[in-house]
Amino acid sequence: MAKEYDTYVDDPTDFKIKEAEMDMIIRDLTPDNRREKYGSRRVRAVVMPKPEAGGDVLYLRYQRGSLYPEKFGIKILG
Amino acid sequence: MQIFDDYRTFIDAAEKSGDLVRVKEEIDWDLEAGAITRRVCETEAPTPLFENVKDYPGWKILGCPLANIRRFAMSLGLDPDTPLSEVMNVYESRCENRIKPVIVDSGPCQENVMMGDDVNLFDLPAPMIHDGDGGRYISTWHAVIAKDPDSDFVNWGMYRQMIHSKDKMGGLCLPFTDQGRIFYEKYVPKGKPMPFATAIGMEPVCDVSAMVPLAAGISEVELAGALKEKPIELVKCKTNDLYVPANTELVLEGEMLLPDQFYEEGPFGEFTGYRTSPRDRRPVYKVNCITHRNDPIFTMSNMGVPVDDSAAVMQVTLALEIKKLLRNQGLPVTEVFCPPYGITFLIIVAVRTQVYSNAAHHIGNLIFGHKLAGPWSQIVIAVDDDVDIFNMNEVFHAFSTKLHPGRGIHVYDRCPAAPLSPYLSFEERMKSEGSKVLFDCTWPADWKPFTEVPPKMAFRGVYTKELQEKVLSKWTKYGFKE
Numbered sequence: 001m002a003k004e005y006d007t008y009v010d011d012p013t014d015f016k017i018k019e020a021e022m023d024m025i026i027r028d029l030t031p032d033n034r035r036e037k038y039g040s041r042r043v044r045a046v047v048m049p050k051p052e053a054g055g056d057v058l059y060l061r062y063q064r065g066s067l068y069p070e071k072f073g074i075k076i077l078g
Numbered sequence: 079m080q081i082f083d084d085y086r087t088f089i090d091a092a093e094k095s096g097d098l099v100r101v102k103e104e105i106d107w108d109l110e111a112g113a114i115t116r117r118v119c120e121t122e123a124p125t126p127l128f129e130n131v132k133d134y135p136g137w138k139i140l141g142c143p144l145a146n147i148r149r150f151a152m153s154l155g156l157d158p159d160t161p162l163s164e165v166m167n168v169y170e171s172r173c174e175n176r177i178k179p180v181i182v183d184s185g186p187c188q189e190n191v192m193m194g195d196d197v198n199l200f201d202l203p204a205p206m207i208h209d210g211d212g213g214r215y216i217s218t219w220h221a222v223i224a225k226d227p228d229s230d231f232v233n234w235g236m237y238r239q240m241i242h243s244k245d246k247m248g249g250l251c252l253p254f255t256d257q258g259r260i261f262y263e264k265y266v267p268k269g270k271p272m273p274f275a276t277a278i279g280m281e282p283v284c285d286v287s288a289m290v291p292l293a294a295g296i297s298e299v300e301l302a303g304a305l306k307e308k309p310i311e312l313v314k315c316k317t318n319d320l321y322v323p324a325n326t327e328l329v330l331e332g333e334m335l336l337p338d339q340f341y342e343e344g345p346f347g348e349f350t351g352y353r354t355s356p357r358d359r360r361p362v363y364k365v366n367c368i369t370h371r372n373d374p375i376f377t378m379s380n381m382g383v384p385v386d387d388s389a390a391v392m393q394v395t396l397a398l399e400i401k402k403l404l405r406n407q408g409l410p411v412t413e414v415f416c417p418p419y420g421i422t423f424l425i426i427v428a429v430r431t432q433v434y435s436n437a438a439h440h441i442g443n444l445i446f447g448h449k450l451a452g453p454w455s456q457i458v459i460a461v462d463d464d465v466d467i468f469n470m471n472e473v474f475h476a477f478s479t480k481l482h483p484g485r486g487i488h489v490y491d492r493c494p495a496a497p498l499s500p501y502l503s504f505e506e507r508m509k510s511e512g513s514k515v516l517f518d519c520t521w522p523a524d525w526k527p528f529t530e531v532p533p534k535m536a537f538r539g540v541y542t543k544e545l546q547e548k549v550l551s552k553w554t555k556y557g558f559k560e
Contacts, residue, residue, distance in 0.1 A: 008342070035200045038241070039200065
């Protein structure tokens with residue numbers, strides 16, 4: 001089951017161009033226990049311009065909370 | 079009416095007076111409770127008590143409990159129909175008699191205790207309040223309690239806190255606030271974390287007190303005692319030396335970690351009506367112990383476009399703190415008001431007419447230099463005391479007719495400013511730097527009363543008292559309604 005996460009960035013369009021590996025803080029939007037939704041953790045991850053088929057999804061929000069309309073892919077490395 | 083020992087008795091009274099709705103439907107903590115409370119604030123509807131919270135059986139959530147002047151009046155033990163002016167009089171008179179708290183051996187707030195691996199903030203029904211907020215804000219109507227390590231001073235303040243993980247929260251504790259000073263000036267240089275206790279769902283006067291911007295060194299718990307007209311009962315925390323109100327619904331005990339462990343916090347929809355401050359690295363609160371009452375009630379506010387709890391309470395409390403500040407300096411001030419739609423940014427001051435030149439400047443300098451009103455207040459309108467400053471129509475009339483566009487507008491540049499101020503540029507926000515403005519809508523003191531000051535064409539000003547009384551006494555006889 002694909003997981004969904006989000007994170008806050010300065011400009012989501014930066015991530016539309018190519019894959020980027022980075023340290024980031026993500027929020028879990030689909031935890032096994034719903035009570036833990038929005039819990040955050042620091043990860044090393046690859047962010048992809050589009051989600052892979054069946055892969056995990058990343059949503060991006062601007063720094064003041066507005067949601068960028070397109071989905072991205074994410075591969076958590078650790 | 080009674081002054082409430084906790085929100086349970088407040089809820090009963092508010093239900094009887096029609097100021098509370100018990101919501102039996104299942105409500106989702108994830109945005110639905112926030113959406114309802116936001117609409118309650120914007121329509122001045124009764125406070126909602128959510129009795130069936132999704133994922134959290136056994137918990138209730140009380141939304142925006144003091145978000146209008148009726149419920150604020152009730153928190154002081156007054157009838158909800160008490161007019162604003164009377165609420166202000168009662169608050170002002172009680173403030174003068176601060177009462178020390180008493181320590182009790184035990185309290186309902188510790189009926190349930192979780193420590194160690196049992197600490198899990200996700201077991202608490204912290205709502206996701208606004209879509210896009212940086213996280214679940216557990217502390218929006220509460221007090222964060224911390225002590226100055228070099229004195230007996232204990233500060234209670236309403237500093238927001240957001241859940242990061244099962245035992246960590248982020249917060250906005252700015253360096254110019256009381257608790258920011260304690261943390262950054264007393265604990266950080268010594269390399270020590272700051273013990274804290276967050277009390278959520280205290281007795282209502284304690285929430286009022288935690289929100290008031292008091293002069294330096296004044297105890298919020300003693301002010302709460304003054305408002306209640308009896309001592310607040312405190313109980314010692316389980317894991318540190320702080321004390322919390324014994325009847326509190328939920329208490330989080332822990333320590334604020336040093337800046338090398340800062341973590342991303344925010345953004346959050348704030349009392350300004352906007353989500354202004356971006357996500358940023360901010361202090362982390364590590365929670366070591368959670369205590370709560372049986373059948374707990376979680377209190378939340380929903381800050382945003384007025385009128386929320388902050389605007390409803392601050393229109394009285396901030397105004398009277400500023401009035402006290404100005405009067406203590408001997409300034410010719412008769413009334414001060416912070417209209418709720420101006421949040422804390424707009425302060426209107428009535429000045430005794432024709433006292434001395436540029437009295438308004440004196441007033442602006444003091445307000446903008448006040449430790450909390452300074453950063454949080456941006457605009458002062460000074461009017462003569464023939465203007466009813468609680469009547470915005472009269473204020474706008476004075477503003478439009480007595481403000482000299484060339485000589486009456488005084489800008490104060492490069493002042494400390496709250497980074498939550500929506501109009502600031504990104505750079506100004508990072509530096510907490512902004513501008514203030516004073517609008518002097520008073521007649522110049524050197525204008526001669528009968529030859530230079532234009533007479534005001536108002537019923538109360540232009541006719542003799544005898545004629546006014548005659549007209550008023552015969553008003554209905556003329557065929558008009560009262």
